[in-house]
Amino acid sequence: NAGVTQTPKFRILKIGQSMTLQCTQDMNHNYMYWYRQDPGMGLKLIYYSVGAGITDKGEVPNGYNVSRSTTEDFPLRLELAAPSQTSVYFCASSPRAEKLFFGSGTQLSVL
């Protein structure tokens, strides 16, 4: 079972570059989430989606964008990368707003 798949696992960006973090789930979950985890800290919610075509902001949405054109995919776009966006990014999904199934994370460094 694939579960939640995130790509890439590691990435280094230069300041001002853009990139898209991919997230795909094969469990037909309606709810999907993007979190960031700074070193030694907890998870902060960036964006979430309750179904295809519906997205909403979390705690720390600035500098990011998302889309949800299908149930399976929930990509996170970083525009004009900044050092403050250096973090580990987790995608997660849920059949409803309950237990989360996590991807393995993306380590992003902005230099």
Added chain:
Amino acid sequence: AQTVTQSQPEMSVQEAETVTLSCTYDTSESNYYLFWYKQPPSRQMILVIRQEAYKQQNATENRFSVNFQKAAKSFSLKISDSQLGDTAMYFCAPNFGNEKLTFGTGTRLTIIP
């Protein structure tokens, strides 16, 4: 506002001892779910245990159990007979019925051989 507080940034215990991690929260909701997640050095997020607020009985999963005090808005995790593999960050994550699933700041637990 709904908040989650883990007041113990770090803890360490000897192997085979029992340890309790605390979590308090604030909400006006009456029906909700509470979760503890574990994050070992591998970085993977692993569900440890789940509690439904409408259930008075505390959840138990093998060596892991919770002490859920709804009136006090407290949800502590007890790990019995601790093992080296329990070394990890532990996050309390309540779901108060909206879609914004928030996490506590975490407790770094170290099991000493």
